[in-house]
Amino acid sequence: MRSPSRWLSAAVVGLSLPFVSAAAQPAVPSAPISGIRYEVTIDTRTAPARTLRVAMTFDVGGPGPVLLSLPAWTPGAYEISNFARWVSHFAAMSGGKPLGWDKFDYDTWRIRADGAKNVTVTFDYLADSLDNAIAWARGNFVFFNGTNIFLYPEGRPTDFAATVTVKTDPTWLVTTGMKPAGAPRTYSASNYHDLVDMPFFVGQYDVDSTQIANKTVRMASWPKGSLKGEARTTFWDHQKKILPAMGAVFNDIPFDTYTTFIVFDSASGGGSALEHQNSHLGIYTPLLVESILFPSITAHEMIHAWNVKRLRPADMVPYRYSQPQPTTWLWVSEGITDYYSDVVLSRSGVIDTTGFLILTQGKIEETAAAPPVALEDASLSTWIHPTDGTGYIYYQKGSLAGLLLDSLIRDASDNKKSLDDVFRELYQTAYKQKWTGFTGEQWWGAVSRAAGGKSFDDFNAKYIDGREPMPYASVLPLAGFRLKIDTIRVPMIGVSSAPDSSGVRIAQVQPGSPAEAAGLRPGDYLLQVGDIPVRDPSFGEQFRTRYARAEGTKLPVKIRRDDQTLDLQIDVRLTPRTEQRLVLDSAASPKAIRIRNGILKGTP
Ligand SMILES: [Zn+2]
Numbered sequence: 001m002r003s004p005s006r007w008l009s010a011a012v013v014g015l016s017l018p019f020v021s022a023a024a025q026p027a028v029p030s031a032p033i034s035g036i037r038y039e040v041t042i043d044t045r046t047a048p049a050r051t052l053r054v055a056m057t058f059d060v061g062g063p064g065p066v067l068l069s070l071p072a073w074t075p076g077a078y079e080i081s082n083f084a085r086w087v088s089h090f091a092a093m094s095g096g097k098p099l100g101w102d103k104f105d106y107d108t109w110r111i112r113a114d115g116a117k118n119v120t121v122t123f124d125y126l127a128d129s130l131d132n133a134i135a136w137a138r139g140n141f142v143f144f145n146g147t148n149i150f151l152y153p154e155g156r157p158t159d160f161a162a163t164v165t166v167k168t169d170p171t172w173l174v175t176t177g178m179k180p181a182g183a184p185r186t187y188s189a190s191n192y193h194d195l196v197d198m199p200f201f202v203g204q205y206d207v208d209s210t211q212i213a214n215k216t217v218r219m220a221s222w223p224k225g226s227l228k229g230e231a232r233t234t235f236w237d238h239q240k241k242i243l244p245a246m247g248a249v250f251n252d253i254p255f256d257t258y259t260t261f262i263v264f265d266s267a268s269g270g271g272s273a274l275e276h277q278n279s280h281l282g283i284y285t286p287l288l289v290e291s292i293l294f295p296s297i298t299a300h301e302m303i304h305a306w307n308v309k310r311l312r313p314a315d316m317v318p319y320r321y322s323q324p325q326p327t328t329w330l331w332v333s334e335g336i337t338d339y340y341s342d343v344v345l346s347r348s349g350v351i352d353t354t355g356f357l358i359l360t361q362g363k364i365e366e367t368a369a370a371p372p373v374a375l376e377d378a379s380l381s382t383w384i385h386p387t388d389g390t391g392y393i394y395y396q397k398g399s400l401a402g403l404l405l406d407s408l409i410r411d412a413s414d415n416k417k418s419l420d421d422v423f424r425e426l427y428q429t430a431y432k433q434k435w436t437g438f439t440g441e442q443w444w445g446a447v448s449r450a451a452g453g454k455s456f457d458d459f460n461a462k463y464i465d466g467r468e469p470m471p472y473a474s475v476l477p478l479a480g481f482r483l484k485i486d487t488i489r490v491p492m493i494g495v496s497s498a499p500d501s502s503g504v505r506i507a508q509v510q511p512g513s514p515a516e517a518a519g520l521r522p523g524d525y526l527l528q529v530g531d532i533p534v535r536d537p538s539f540g541e542q543f544r545t546r547y548a549r550a551e552g553t554k555l556p557v558k559i560r561r562d563d564q565t566l567d568l569q570i571d572v573r574l575t576p577r578t579e580q581r582l583v584l585d586s587a588a589s590p591k592a593i594r595i596r597n598g599i600l601k602g603t604p
Contacts, residue, residue: 035057067109068151073324076308080383141222173204199261235294263282274301370393374464403476415595480588495526506523
């Protein structure tokens with residue numbers, strides 16, 4: 001995220017928060033604290049007011065003020081949100097007496113403990129952000145992320161253990177990836193990173209579970225009844241197929257439990273989800289259930305349990321919660337995660353070969369439609385949400401880089417090695433043996449080793465660090481795929497347009513075009529073309545379909561210029577346009593067919 005942890009959400013959630021530089025780092029750390037307990041109250045009184053009551057209790061182990069901070073962002077949602085914005089009614093107490101406090105900076109509270117041994121701080125948290133990285137409440141339901149509400153001591157190690165107790169209505173449910181700690185509705189984490197990586201559902205919703213590959217797998221969905229019957233059966237059928245297929249890629253399933261949290265809300269125009277080490281939280285339009293995007297997003301988020309939550313770029317180990325943590329590697333962490341989403345769905349039989357071709361072709365088209373951008377640059381820039389169409393292209397283009405690298409490795413090793421081997425090696429060396437995260441040297445070293453020593457310097461320079469067009473024509477046939485280029489004739493009027501707050505505004509009029517001849521000008525607002533009302537920028541698609549055979553006819557065009565509505569006449573002209581279709585290569589060699597089967601079926 002947008003925060004989206006997934007590109008779909010870019011358009012969907014679309015919060016636009018200002019980019020804020022890091023808060024000041026205290027020169028002096030907080031007084032040491034221990035015995036940390038958090039208590040979150042959510043019930044029939046607080047939830048309708050969209051408020052969480054939060055208490056944090058701890059023992060103070062030294063002199064000086066206690067400095068407590070909230071994170072600025074949630075890992076996976078690469079943007080600064082400053083969760084302290086939603087805090088109110090902050091107070092600090094010891095032995096029933098209030099303690100003095102002030103703000104050290106905008107997300108840090110300074111508490112003058114004055115020798116107090118045991119301190120409790122409390123605050124209210126406004127849960128009104130329908131955003132998978134934040135917190136949101138309805139009358140009978142709340143979800144929240146630990147980053148939103150769990151304060152940490154500034155300048156102190158993050159390896160402190162803590163418990164969380166949820167106080168709620170006796171009939172309400174509580175679901176989280178945290179470990180139960182014995183006492184009712186009490187959970188524990190052994191360090192702050194785990195504590196804030198396990199979101200909660202509290203309230204009335206559906207939850208069920210099953211065992212898959214010796215793991216407990218849960219599904220929690222709100223509102224009650226929103227995912228039921230055949231749709232829920234299908235969800236579970238997919239889970240049984242994809243989890244073992246993911247484990248096979250990495251030779252490991254690194255969690256004991258996994259929970260899929262889903263909020264269905266028609267305010268979501270699509271779907272967006274955020275990954276965690278043993279769960280993910282998605283916010284979807286109810287319409288998404290029928291779509292291939294539902295299993296596709298689910299698989300994407302689950303693969304993140306390996307790729308990014310455990311194996312991730314060294315730039316992001318450990319996470320720093322107080323400031324942005326940019327990396328050039330989101331094309332691997334997000335893009336290649338998305339490649340593996342398609343691959344795992346194919347290998348487990350959730351989609352067929354046609355499904356894989358459609359998903360991949362969609363990525364080729366979206367990459368072609370975006371301005372040329374280096375994958376490294378797009379990865380770095382996501383924190384500022386670029387507005388030129390490159391903001392999230394590292395998902396699709398990075399996924400295609402994964403397909404190309406996989407094809408090249410398989411070709412160089414006669415299909416004995418693959419991108420799977422790269423991930424297996426790095427998962428062992430940069431996560432399991434020592435959690436360092438991978439460097440560029442390690443990544444390209446592992447890619448080269450899998451490919452029998454072949455150098456990828458040129459590939460990196462052109463397509464990852466560079467902006468050259470992806471080498472589909474030379475690489476895809478190695479894996480039995482081909483990009484078929486058709487030239488078709490489509491109707492055009494010769495304007496480019498973009499929506500603004502007043503409508504669809506003409507940005508440019510192509511010289512010599514029918515639009516110019518008809519008198520259209522930049523700055524005009526398009527109201528109607530032929531019989532198509534122009535309400536959104538996708539009217540171009542409708543126009544091309546509707547008037548595909550209308551060469552030479554005249555169409556009425558209605559525009560608004562200043563305060564006037566004008567009726568003009570425009571000629572329809574057909575112009576050539578190239579279309580790329582991903583197909584199976586009918587001339588594929590036996591080797592290329594084996595490679596294709598290796599990718600799609602996981603067979604050697
Ligand atoms: Zn993702």
